[in-house]
Amino acid sequence: MHFAVLLLHVLAAMVWVGGTVALVFAAVPAIRVLEGRERVPLLRKLGRRWRPLGYGSLAVLVLTGLELAREHYGFSRDVLLGTTFGRVLLVKSVLVVLLVAASYLHDYVLGPRLQREMREGLPQRTRPRLVAVGWTSFALTIAIPVLGVWLTAQAHGI
Secondary structure (H helix, E strand, O other): OHHHHHHHHHHHHHHHHHHHHHHHHHHHHHHHOOOHHHHHHHHHHHHHHHHHHHHHHHHHHHHHHHHHHHHHOOOOHHHHHHOHHHHHHHHHHHHHHHHHHHHHHHHHHHHHHHHHHHHOOOOOOOHHHHHHHHHHHHHHHHHHHHHHHHHHHHHOOO
16 A cells, blocks of 8 residues: 555656646746737646646645655654654645645636736736746745655665
């Protein structure tokens, strides 16, 4: 059972991290060169196609991550606060919550607001916040697996 949970966790991480990197460095820059009327529907279509994959993988990551942590280390206060391992696990968990919140804000609040501004020819006041939240999400997307690898190495004495 452990192998199946771990495999699902790693595959879901591949989808989330790989998809995020592809969006940040390939898809969005390619669409960014277009003008407003062409750009808005393409960004919307890209978002709608990515969301089930991205958020589905994120859900799998959370569920399998909880199971892996419970299976190996438990959630006792002594483990979480009394060891370096537990504190890093706690930090990773907080970063996951921040990632989910930032992703939601980016995709369901700021993104649609910017699309409306573009569609209506309004000043794009939302863009700087959207970009900042997007880069924050990207940084969290990279930091979380790094902490996961550190936790795995520590658990196996590496």
